[in-house]
Amino acid sequence: MSKIFAIALIIVCSCLQAIAQENYKTRDEIPAKYKWNFSDIYTSWDAWEADFKAISVDMEKIQTFKGKLGESSENLAGLLSIQEDLMKKAYKVYQFVSFQSTVDQKNMDLMARLQKVQLMFAQFGVTTAWISPEMIKIPEATMKDWVAANPALKDHKFDLMDMYRLQKHVLSEEMEKLLSYYSQVSGTAGNVFKALSTADMEFEEIVLSDGKKVKVTPGVYSQIVTNNPNQDDRRKAYEAMYDVYYKNKNTYAAIYNGIVQADWAGARAKKYESCLDAELEGNNIPKDVYLNLINTVKENTAPVRKYIELRKKVLGLDKYYGFDGSVSLTDFTKNYPYEDAVEEVIESVLPLGKDYQAKLKKATESGWLDVYENPGKRGGAFSAGVYGVHPYMLLNYNGTLDYVFTLAHELGHTMHTTLANENQPFATHAYTIFVAEVASTFNERLLLDYMMNNTKDPKERIALLTQSIEAIIGTFYAQTMFADYEYQAHSLAEQGRPVNAEVLTKIWGDIADKYYGNATEKTKYSNYPWTRIPHFYNSPFYVYQYATCFASSAKLYKDVTEGSKKEKKEALERYLTMLKSGGNDFPMELLKKAGVDLSKPEPILAVINQLDQLVDQLAVELEKIEK
CATH class of the missing domain: 1.20.140.70 (Oligopeptidase f, N-terminal domain)
Known part of the structure; x- marks a missing residue:
C-alpha cells in the first residue's frame, strides 16, 4: 500500500548544531498558515x-x-x-x-x-x-x-x-x-522490529563529562554525536545506543531472516528467479543497473576516505570513529527562520523557470505544508499526494541549515507530484520510487548554488559544503552500501544457506572494510548497524533507488546548468517533461528521454567525481579559516 499512497522519505544527514526553533505546547497554538x-x-x-x-x-x-x-x-x-x-x-x-x-x-x-x-x-x-x-x-x-x-x-x-x-x-x-x-x-516481522525498537526498547543511561545524566534514546544520541565536542561523551553515547541493539542481535537476526524468507517465498510463488528480480521486474529495471551501482560505488570509495581524513585532521583527533562523523567542523550556529528559508528556496529554483517557481510558492502559502513540531506529531519529513486535491508535505522545521535543505528536498517531491497530477490522467499519474528522488535532490543542489553565491561568511560556506558532502555520503554511498548488504543477505536465503547474526555481521563488516578501510577505528559494535536500519525491515530493496536518483539528478543538473543557452533550454524542457510524465512509461525510459542512462557507469562516476571536488573545495575553505 505504501507504493500507492505515500512516498516516505529519509533525510540521512545531520551535521550542524541544534539551534533556536519554534516550540509549541499544543497544536492549537500553531497559526493556521503553518498547518495542513x-x-x-x-x-x-x-x-x-x-x-x-x-x-x-x-x-x-x-x-x-x-x-x-x-x-x-x-x-x-x-x-x-x-x-x-x-x-x-x-x-x-x-x-x-x-x-x-x-500530526x-x-x-x-x-x-x-x-x-x-x-x-x-x-x-x-x-x-x-x-x-x-x-x-x-x-x-x-x-x-x-x-x-x-x-x-x-x-x-x-x-x-x-x-x-x-x-x-x-x-x-x-x-x-x-x-x-x-x-x-x-x-x-508481521516488520511490525515486530518496530515494537522491539520502540515500545519494548530499554535505553541506557550515561553520565556526561559535565556530570549530567541522560538516557540515550535515538534522539538524544543524535544530539550528542552532532553537538558534543567531547569525543569521550560521543563514545559513551555510541556505546550506550548500540549496546541495546547488540544485546538483541540474535532477535534482530531472526526478525530479518523472517523478512528475507518471506521475500524469497513470495518471489518463488510468482515464478521469479530471485528476490531482486521480483523487486525490479515490475518497473522493468534491468538487474545490471542494480549490480552496476553497488559494484561501481564499492570500487570508488576513495573520496569518502579522503573526507574522513580531512575531518580527522580538522577536529584534531588521534583516532577517528564512526561516532565522530556528525560533529560540526566549525562553531557555525546560524538560525534560519522559516520565512527566510522559504524565500531562499523559492529564489533558488528560478533556473527551472518562473512557472515552476510560482507553483512552488503557491505550495508554501496554501495549507499544503505542516511546518512545526507539536506534541503527538510524528518526526521526520515527507511529501504525499492526493490525486485531484494536492500534495501534503510534513515538516518538523527547527531552524537549522539541515532543515532548510529538507524544505527544498520535500518541495522537490511536492512539485514533481503537482506537475504529474496536472498533466497526467489518474491511470498514469503515479511515478515510481525509482525516479522519485530526482526532483528532490535536484532542488537541493540548486539551493546549494544559491546559498553559496549569496554568502561571504566563510563558516557558512564550510557548513554548506559539509551539508552537500554529507548528502552525497548519506544518500548515495550509504544507501548503496545498504543495497549491497540486502543483496548478499537475500542471496544466502535463495541458496538455502543460514541467515543469522554471525552471518549478517560478517556481511556488514566485509562491506564496511571495502568502503572505509582503515580510515575509521573499529569497535565492538562496528559491524552491527544492520540491527537498527528500518528500511531493511520495512522496505526491502528500496534504498538503492536513493542512489540511482542521486546519480540521475546530478547528470540532469549538469545538463540544465552547463553548456550553451540553447543546450540548457533543451535540457530543461526534457527535465520538466519527465516531471510531468508521472508514470506514463518505464522509469528507465523516462530518464533516458531526459538524458540519463543508468545502465552505464558514467552517471555513477559523475557523483563520485562531484564528491571528490567538493572535498577539495572544503579543504580550501578550511585553510582560509586557519589563516
Whole structure:
C-alpha cells in the first residue's frame, strides 16, 4: 500500500548544531498558515464516511464484471472506470485519516479509523484477486485492437500492454486469492522490529563529562554525536545506543531472516528467479543497473576516505570513529527562520523557470505544508499526494541549515507530484520510487548554488559544503552500501544457506572494510548497524533507488546548468517533461528521454567525481579559516 499512497522519505544527514526553533505546547497554538488544511480533502467526517461507504458499493459493482472481461472492450472499460473511481476515493479516504493521525498520533479514534481503512483495502485485495488472471486471458492482439478502437481505454494503454510482459508471473485466480490472504501476515516481522525498537526498547543511561545524566534514546544520541565536542561523551553515547541493539542481535537476526524468507517465498510463488528480480521486474529495471551501482560505488570509495581524513585532521583527533562523523567542523550556529528559508528556496529554483517557481510558492502559502513540531506529531519529513486535491508535505522545521535543505528536498517531491497530477490522467499519474528522488535532490543542489553565491561568511560556506558532502555520503554511498548488504543477505536465503547474526555481521563488516578501510577505528559494535536500519525491515530493496536518483539528478543538473543557452533550454524542457510524465512509461525510459542512462557507469562516476571536488573545495575553505 505504501507504493500507492505515500512516498516516505529519509533525510540521512545531520551535521550542524541544534539551534533556536519554534516550540509549541499544543497544536492549537500553531497559526493556521503553518498547518495542513484537511478541508481540501473533505469538509466533514460525514463526507468522508459517504466516500468510505461508496467504496464498498464500487467493490460490489466490480464483481458484476467477473467472467465478462474478455467479451468486449466495453466490459473492460467499464471495469477500469469503476476501479479508477474507487481508487480516487481511496486516496482521499486513506490520506484524510492518515494525515490527521500523523500530526496527532495519540488520538485513538483516528487510529481506529485508520485500521478500518486498512482492513477495507485488505478485503479489496481478496475480492479483486480474479481480475489479473482473467484479464491476462485476453489475447495480446485482441487487446491492441481494443485499445486502438475504444477511446475509454486510451489512458490505460501503458498498463494494459505492459501486463503481457509480466504474464508469466500472473497466477491462477485461486493462487492469487491465496497469496492475498498473506498480505497482512507478510508485514508481521516488520511490525515486530518496530515494537522491539520502540515500545519494548530499554535505553541506557550515561553520565556526561559535565556530570549530567541522560538516557540515550535515538534522539538524544543524535544530539550528542552532532553537538558534543567531547569525543569521550560521543563514545559513551555510541556505546550506550548500540549496546541495546547488540544485546538483541540474535532477535534482530531472526526478525530479518523472517523478512528475507518471506521475500524469497513470495518471489518463488510468482515464478521469479530471485528476490531482486521480483523487486525490479515490475518497473522493468534491468538487474545490471542494480549490480552496476553497488559494484561501481564499492570500487570508488576513495573520496569518502579522503573526507574522513580531512575531518580527522580538522577536529584534531588521534583516532577517528564512526561516532565522530556528525560533529560540526566549525562553531557555525546560524538560525534560519522559516520565512527566510522559504524565500531562499523559492529564489533558488528560478533556473527551472518562473512557472515552476510560482507553483512552488503557491505550495508554501496554501495549507499544503505542516511546518512545526507539536506534541503527538510524528518526526521526520515527507511529501504525499492526493490525486485531484494536492500534495501534503510534513515538516518538523527547527531552524537549522539541515532543515532548510529538507524544505527544498520535500518541495522537490511536492512539485514533481503537482506537475504529474496536472498533466497526467489518474491511470498514469503515479511515478515510481525509482525516479522519485530526482526532483528532490535536484532542488537541493540548486539551493546549494544559491546559498553559496549569496554568502561571504566563510563558516557558512564550510557548513554548506559539509551539508552537500554529507548528502552525497548519506544518500548515495550509504544507501548503496545498504543495497549491497540486502543483496548478499537475500542471496544466502535463495541458496538455502543460514541467515543469522554471525552471518549478517560478517556481511556488514566485509562491506564496511571495502568502503572505509582503515580510515575509521573499529569497535565492538562496528559491524552491527544492520540491527537498527528500518528500511531493511520495512522496505526491502528500496534504498538503492536513493542512489540511482542521486546519480540521475546530478547528470540532469549538469545538463540544465552547463553548456550553451540553447543546450540548457533543451535540457530543461526534457527535465520538466519527465516531471510531468508521472508514470506514463518505464522509469528507465523516462530518464533516458531526459538524458540519463543508468545502465552505464558514467552517471555513477559523475557523483563520485562531484564528491571528490567538493572535498577539495572544503579543504580550501578550511585553510582560509586557519589563516
